[in-house]
Amino acid sequence: MRRRFRQGLQRALEFAVLGLTTALAVVVVLGVVFRKLGAALVWYDEVASILLAWLTFYGAALAALHRAHIGFPKLVDGLGPAYRRPLILLGEAFVLAFFLVTAWAGWRVFGILGGETLVSLPWVPQRLTQSVIPIGAVLFIIAELVSLPDVWAGPASHDDGVDPSEGEGVGLEGSA
Amino acid sequence: MILLVMFVALLVLVLLNVPIAVSLGVVAMFAMAATSGIGGLSNAALVLYSGSMKFALIAIPLFILAGAIMNSSGISTRLINLASALVGFIRGGLAMVTVSASLFFAEISGSAVADVAALGSILIPAMKRRGYPTPFAAAVTSSSATLAVIIPPSIPMILYGVMSGSSVVELFVAGIVPGVLGGLLMMGVVYMLARKNGFPVEGAFQLRRVGVALREAAWALLLPVIILGGIFSGWVTATEGAGLAVVAAIVIGGGIYRELDLAALRKATLEGGVQTAVVMLLVATSALLGDYLTEAQVPQRVARGIMDFTDNRLAILALLNVFFLMVGLFLHSAAAIILVVPIVMPLVLAAGIDPVHFGLVVTLNLGIGQQTPPVASVLVTACSVAKADIWEVSKVNVYFVAVLVAMLLMVTYVPAIPMWPVELFYR
Numbered sequence: 033m034r035r036r037f038r039q040g041l042q043r044a045l046e047f048a049v050l051g052l053t054t055a056l057a058v059v060v061v062l063g064v065v066f067r068k069l070g071a072a073l074v075w076y077d078e079v080a081s082i083l084l085a086w087l088t089f090y091g092a093a094l095a096a097l098h099r100a101h102i103g104f105p106k107l108v109d110g111l112g113p114a115y116r117r118p119l120i121l122l123g124e125a126f127v128l129a130f131f132l133v134t135a136w137a138g139w140r141v142f143g144i145l146g147g148e149t150l151v152s153l154p155w156v157p158q159r160l161t162q163s164v165i166p167i168g169a170v171l172f173i174i175a176e177l178v179s180l181p182d183v184w185a186g187p188a189s190h191d192d193g194v195d196p197s198e199g200e201g202v203g204l205e206g207s208a
Numbered sequence: 209m210i211l212l213v214m215f216v217a218l219l220v221l222v223l224l225n226v227p228i229a230v231s232l233g234v235v236a237m238f239a240m241a242a243t244s245g246i247g248g249l250s251n252a253a254l255v256l257y258s259g260s261m262k263f264a265l266i267a268i269p270l271f272i273l274a275g276a277i278m279n280s281s282g283i284s285t286r287l288i289n290l291a292s293a294l295v296g297f298i299r300g301g302l303a304m305v306t307v308s309a310s311l312f313f314a315e316i317s318g319s320a321v322a323d324v325a326a327l328g329s330i331l332i333p334a335m336k337r338r339g340y341p342t343p344f345a346a347a348v349t350s351s352s353a354t355l356a357v358i359i360p361p362s363i364p365m366i367l368y369g370v371m372s373g374s375s376v377v378e379l380f381v382a383g384i385v386p387g388v389l390g391g392l393l394m395m396g397v398v399y400m401l402a403r404k405n406g407f408p409v410e411g412a413f414q415l416r417r418v419g420v421a422l423r424e425a426a427w428a429l430l431l432p433v434i435i436l437g438g439i440f441s442g443w444v445t446a447t448e449g450a451g452l453a454v455v456a457a458i459v460i461g462g463g464i465y466r467e468l469d470l471a472a473l474r475k476a477t478l479e480g481g482v483q484t485a486v487v488m489l490l491v492a493t494s495a496l497l498g499d500y501l502t503e504a505q506v507p508q509r510v511a512r513g514i515m516d517f518t519d520n521r522l523a524i525l526a527l528l529n530v531f532f533l534m535v536g537l538f539l540h541s542a543a544a545i546i547l548v549v550p551i552v553m554p555l556v557l558a559a560g561i562d563p564v565h566f567g568l569v570v571t572l573n574l575g576i577g578q579q580t581p582p583v584a585s586v587l588v589t590a591c592s593v594a595k596a597d598i599w600e601v602s603k604v605n606v607y608f609v610a611v612l613v614a615m616l617l618m619v620t621y622v623p624a625i626p627m628w629p630v631e632l633f634y635r
Contacts, residue, residue: 046478049481049482049485050477050478050481053269053273053477053484056266057270060447060448060450061454061455064452080263081261081263084260084265087481087485089485091482091485091486091488092229092485092486092488094482095482095486101227101230101489102490102540102543103222103226103228105225106582120225122224123224123225126221126224126230127230130233133249133252134253134256136249136250137252138253141250141253162257165253165257
């Protein structure tokens with residue numbers, strides 16, 4: 033059951049990340065082409081920045097599912113189960129609390145935004161663009177909970193049906 | 209006192225294996241709640257949202273995507289063939305090919321891990337088959353991939369540019385000379401080790417073979433011309449150049465070479481998207497903490513504290529070098545840039561250090577950090593590809609790390625090395 037749910041969540045987040053990355057490339061290229069043709073797109077910067085924000089939070093949830101966020105696992109992983117497991121729970125509590133507060137804060141802002149719209153595209157409500165914060169935070173919490181049993185089982189455990197190499201490849205330093 | 213509590217809290221959270229991005233956010237939220245009450249936390253959503261919208265950082269996923277297309281479309285194989293035709297005849301030929309192919313790669317991709325994975329998966333097994341010791345094969349691949357972070361385009365430089373407010377284009381230009389110099393020095397070390405250990409050559413030099421390889425790789429070589437030419441000439445911004453790199457890679461890999469492997473491309477795009485998100489979440493939560501630190505004037509206080517101790521530019525550079533080398537041992541480069549650069553920038557400016565010059569110093573320091581355990585992601589990737597023990601590889605890697613340290617000292621104390629093309633063309 034958990035495995036099927038996890039696979040479904042993974043597919044949905046992968047679809048979002050692939051779509052957003054592709055959309056980002058398309059928007060930037062269109063922006064250059066139209067500017068060079070002397071017909072600059074007024075919405076280009078704003079839409080590209082929004083796509084990046086969306087990629088940040090939906091991609092962060094996918095990274096949470098793979099436990100690929102940058103951290104320092106060496107200390108906790110090196111301990112025996114008697115010490116490791118309470119520390120895992122404590123660490124998880126901080127992560128969940130942070131995203132719960134973020135989801136709450138995002139929801140409050142959602143209410144405050146009212147009928148505000150984008151500057152360059154007045155028909156696009158700010159509520160739509162900023163929905164990524166509460167939704168992304170909730171997705172992060174779900175991803176964290178779904179992948180918790182694998183962390184609980186220990187660093188050598190890969191019984192989740194997910195190729196562990198997928199997680200390895202998404203560590204931070206790909207960006208270096 | 210509050211700052212000390214924040215630092216200790218951050219350290220404890222990181223040691224608890226709370227992701228660094230989340231640790232920053234937790235500490236910042238506690239500080240916000242302590243100063244403005246629980247109601248102040250609703251600002252957190254706005255800061256996180258605006259913190260993740262930095263337009264200049266759009267270049268990161270696009271350069272990663274361009275590199276992914278290149279690796280999935282036969283462009284990398286052609287670059288390796290060209291490098292082999294050019295330098296394969298020298299003693300230690302395959303290792304020479306690794307260094308020179310890394311130089312070619314670095315001009316298109318901004319990611320050292322991507323480079324080491326792409327080149328290493330082809331060249332490390334080839335070196336092992338030709339009798340090179342596995343630790344040597346992993347070490348040369350790992351260290352030469354680090355050149356990618358100083359040769360434009362470079363993702364750490366884009367991050368540094370945004371966090372320090374410096375010109376990304378000037379940073380790119382400043383990386384050219386140190387990058388090429390580093391490549392040549394590494395080839396020197398390879399030659400020395402190859403002679404000492406009797407590594408093989410890959411056949412005699414043939415002009416005809418170079419001609420064929422050059423013709424095959426001509427389109428691939430056009431990629432850096434399009435990317436860097438467009439950016440350096442000011443025709444496009446760095447972000448737009450990254451967009452053009454994606455289009456050019458698709459046209460060349462898919463349209464001309466017709467070898468685009470869509471399954472590999474999908475996987476690499478996905479990984480690139482997640483890598484971007486991981487870095488961007490750090491950027492967003494650091495904005496939360498940054499707001500608080502700026503209000504408390506922490507960077508200015510750090511600058512004043514050190515300037516009271518010494519205002520000698522060279523001494524401050526030495527201090528910052530030691531500090532960044534230490535940081536590089538324990539932090540990934542993007543995290544180090546996002547966390548540390550905003551705090552030290554007032555000091556750098558007060559000491560009269562050019563922010564672009566300092567950008568190269570930071571990038572090289574963190575490049576060395578990619579090679580030094582315990583946190584050494586590029587080295588770890590190379591070891592994983594080579595199936596080699598990290599400590600065995602590190603013993604050989606000492607020679608190559610020495611080259612990177614020599615480069616760091618040159619770049620730090622002879623600013624003209626990175627800066628002359630910047631001064632010549634942009635100032």
